[in-house]
Amino acid sequence: MLGNGENMCAYAFDGYWKDVGTVQSLWEANMDILQEPPAFELNDSDWKIYSRNPVKPPHYIAKGAKINNCCVTEGCNVYGDIKHSILFEGVTVEKGAVVEDSIVFPGAVIKENAVIKKAVIGEEAVIGKGAIIGDENTDSSQYASPYCTGGISLIGGGIIIADGEKIGINSMVASETGKGEN
Amino acid sequence: MKDMMGIVMADNSELTLNELTELRSIPALPFGGRYRLIDFILSNMVNSGIINVGIATNINYSSLMDHVGSGAPWDLNRKIYGLFMLPPYVRGGAGGISTGSIDQLYGVLTFLRRSRQQYVVLASGRTVCNMTFDEALKLHIEKDADITVVYRDVKEKNDQLSRSNVYEVDENGRVNGMETSPRYPKTTLQGMGMFIIERIKLIELIEDAYARGSHDFVRDILMTAVNSHKVYGYEYKGFVGIVDSIRSYYETNMKMLESDVRRDIFGSENRIYTKVKDQVPTQYGKTAEVSDSLIADGCIIEGTVENSIIFRGVHIAKGAVIKNSIVMQNSVIEENCDIENVIIDKECTLRQSKRLVGQPNYPVILPKRTLL
Numbered sequence: 001m002l003g004n005g006e007n008m009c010a011y012a013f014d015g016y017w018k019d020v021g022t023v024q025s026l027w028e029a030n031m032d033i034l035q036e037p038p039a040f041e042l043n044d045s046d047w048k049i050y051s052r053n054p055v056k057p058p059h060y061i062a063k064g065a066k067i068n069n070c071c072v073t074e075g076c077n078v079y080g081d082i083k084h085s086i087l088f089e090g091v092t093v094e095k096g097a098v099v100e101d102s103i104v105f106p107g108a109v110i111k112e113n114a115v116i117k118k119a120v121i122g123e124e125a126v127i128g129k130g131a132i133i134g135d136e137n138t139d140s141s142q143y144a145s146p147y148c149t150g151g152i153s154l155i156g157g158g159i160i161i162a163d164g165e166k167i168g169i170n171s172m173v174a175s176e177t178g179k180g181e182n
Numbered sequence: 183m184k185d186m187m188g189i190v191m192a193d194n195s196e197l198t199l200n201e202l203t204e205l206r207s208i209p210a211l212p213f214g215g216r217y218r219l220i221d222f223i224l225s226n227m228v229n230s231g232i233i234n235v236g237i238a239t240n241i242n243y244s245s246l247m248d249h250v251g252s253g254a255p256w257d258l259n260r261k262i263y264g265l266f267m268l269p270p271y272v273r274g275g276a277g278g279i280s281t282g283s284i285d286q287l288y289g290v291l292t293f294l295r296r297s298r299q300q301y302v303v304l305a306s307g308r309t310v311c312n313m314t315f316d317e318a319l320k321l322h323i324e325k326d327a328d329i330t331v332v333y334r335d336v337k338e339k340n341d342q343l344s345r346s347n348v349y350e351v352d353e354n355g356r357v358n359g360m361e362t363s364p365r366y367p368k369t370t371l372q373g374m375g376m377f378i379i380e381r382i383k384l385i386e387l388i389e390d391a392y393a394r395g396s397h398d399f400v401r402d403i404l405m406t407a408v409n410s411h412k413v414y415g416y417e418y419k420g421f422v423g424i425v426d427s428i429r430s431y432y433e434t435n436m437k438m439l440e441s442d443v444r445r446d447i448f449g450s451e452n453r454i455y456t457k458v459k460d461q462v463p464t465q466y467g468k469t470a471e472v473s474d475s476l477i478a479d480g481c482i483i484e485g486t487v488e489n490s491i492i493f494r495g496v497h498i499a500k501g502a503v504i505k506n507s508i509v510m511q512n513s514v515i516e517e518n519c520d521i522e523n524v525i526i527d528k529e530c531t532l533r534q535s536k537r538l539v540g541q542p543n544y545p546v547i548l549p550k551r552t553l554l
Contacts, residue, residue: 034465042462043480045495053458055255057448058215058478058492060439067472073463074216074479086463 016040023172024150027120030086030103034069054089054106064095080110088123097127102134105157114161118169122157129163140168148172186319187234187263187299187381188227189290190220190307191399192246197345199428201549202527207239208425209307210246212510212528214438214447215478215491218249219425220307221456227303228256229452230314234263236293237307238286240270255455268293284397287388294385302384304399306375310423310434312447312454315378318416321355322378328411329404331357332376334422339370345426347373347400349415357413362400371415374422377404421446432525432545435491435508439474461494469500485515493528506542524548 001008016039018029032039042049056075061067066081075090080097088106093099096113105123110116114127117134127133134153148154148170155161156174165177192209202211209220220237227235235258239246246267252258253265268290294302301322303315322330333349336342348367350359361368379387387403396402407413421443423434437443448454461480466472471486480495485502493511498504501518513530515521521532523540527550532538536554540546548554 036467038465043465043482048460049462050460053460055453055455055458057438057444057454058476059464060441060444061472061475061477061487063474065473067466067470069468070466071463072466072477 022149023120023147023152023154027103027118027150027152031084031101033071033086034084036069056089059087062095065093085116111163117153118151119153119155121155122159124158125155126160127155128161128165131161131163131165131167133161133167134169135166136169138166138168140166140171143167143171143173145170145172185299186230186232186301186303186315186378187297188223188232188236188303188305189287189293190223190227190235190237190305191286191375192220192237192239192243192307197426199425199431201547202428202431202525203242205242205550206245207242207307210243210249211308211425211431212493213310213425213431214435215476215493217454217456218246219310220246220250221454222310222312223305223307224250224256224258225452225454226311226313226315227305228258228455229312230303230316232303232315233258233260234297234299236266236268236290238268238290240286243267243269249457251457255457263297266293284388284391284399284402287384287399288392291385291388294381294388297381299381302379302381304377304379304384308425309374309376310425310447311374311418311420312450312452313418313420314452315376318376318378318418321414321416325355325414326412327414328379328383329407330378330414330416331404332374332378332416332418333371334374334418336370336372339367342424342426342430343367343370343372346424347375347404349373351415351417355414355416357408357415360405360408362405371417372424374418374424378416428525428545428547429543432508436489436506438476438491439489459494467500485517485519507545527552530554 020026020029059072059076062079065078068083070082071086073089076087077092079095080093082099085099085102087104090107091104092109094112097110099116101118102116104121107124108121109126111129113130115132119133151169153171160176162177192207211219213219258265270289318332345363348361349357349371350369351357391402425431464477464481467484470483474489475487477492478494482497484500485498488505490504490507492509495512496509497514499517502515503520505522507521507524509526510528513526515532516534518535519532520537524538524546526548530548530552532554
């Protein structure tokens with residue numbers, strides 16, 4: 001068109017824009033929401049973003065839980081320590097568990113004393129007691145994936161991570177871990 | 183279970199919760215962070231397979247109508263049957279605003295006659311529980327009962343019994359005595375405001391009572407029926423909260439902070455449905471401190487929340503402390519406020535550094551849209 005000299009115009013958009021096509025950009029876009037003030041304001045009653053709605057009860061934050069700079073939605077039960085993270089509906093974070101810089105998809109369960117660092121936890125995944133996801137001192141080359149870069153780990157939907165299992169950074173776990181499984 | 187219909191008696195003019203019910207009926211009271219009381223009975227009905235529900239209203243029902251809408255959240259927006267609001271007739275047989283539940287039921291006669299289900303669940307809209315009526319109906323049919331009342335055993339006598347129907351039930355489940363609002367209740371079997379009865383029989387009873395100039399379903403129909411008809415009791419053993427005063431409203435809300443109660447009410451396969459608002463998740467700031475609280479979507483929490491219930495779209499600013507309180511939709515608590523044992527109705531604003539403290543058994547109420 002340009003070659004033909006046709007009239008082509010450009011419009012400069014100056015709002016929030018993010019092309020989410022990789023695990024890292026998905027993680028970044030979610031973290032943008034946690035900025036204070038958010039890089040992308042979703043909380044606008046005049047411009048709602050509509051979605052499917054699961055109709056779950058309000059989320060519960062237990063005594064002893066810690067919550068700092070997070071986004072939490074209905075049906076969650078938080079007994080542990082969550083920091084700079086996003087919890088989707090129906091997520092459980094048990095006592096002593098720590099979730100940091102992470103996104104936890106619907107229905108996932110983070111068991112007692114598990115630690116999640118900079119990870120994307122898939123729908124209905126279960127992270128066993130005392131397991132560590134995103135452990136810098138663990139070599140998980142068997143889970144290395146070209147899709148997981150920038151220090152982000154990804155646990156697939158429905159995956160069960162065994163108690164005490166350690167998963168290193170940049171891992172993508174798509175099959176279950178631990179004895180008797182795989 | 184398909185052969186059953188439901189009628190929710192959405193008013194009880196004898197009960198008020200002061201400022202909270204000034205502009206709304208009790209079933210329209212916000213509850214548990216995102217619900218209204220009527221959600222529980224409506225969900226219980228549809229979870230029992232009921233597809234034909236009438237809501238008999240009397241006064242102040244606009245917030246109720248706004249909330250239930252077409253019945254879509256309960257899948258009651260149907261072509262055949264569905265959800266029917268039954269406001270009072272201003273003229274005609276019932277003579278406008280009703281003076282008792284018989285007048286209210288008289289207005290429902292057309293709806294009853296037009297329906298084809300064999301059985302009716304007649305229920306108040308202020309009982310919080312998650313149950314289906316399958317077992318109660320089974321008992322009703324097995325015993326060939328005329329009326330089956332649903333009750334719970336509160337085990338110890340309490341002041342709420344003196345505002346309830348209290349039953350005497352024999353070993354076969356037959357109700358052989360009842361009291362209503364007794365000063366000294368004979369038993370601890372408290373009615374849950376739910377009755378099962380055949381539709382044709384209910385029509386007859388209402389017509390008879392109305393012809394005799396009676397006004398009250400409980401006093402004029404049920405109490406006489408205990409002697410003249412086969413009235414049976416079905417005992418429900420799950421969690422039950424009955425809201426009939428500010429104190430019971432506050433306490434039933436606070437019960438939702440107990441995990442076994444929450445499991446009973448919200449953990450079942452049978453969900454409690456409510457109007458959906460597509461709000462964003464709640465944002466917790468870096469200064470947020472939250473403990474033992476239920477928090478709905480769309481909130482911004484930057485202060486401290488303890489042992490409280492926070493409804494949708496509430497903003498709690500830095501330095502504000504909320505304890506043992508209920509904060510309803512879209513209220514704003516500004517910096518350094520100190521709130522304890524308070525019920526804050528919808529859309530209130532508390533400017534900076536306000537201090538409000540109620541008693542644990544006597545919470546302070548801030549009416550809707552208060553600016554303090």
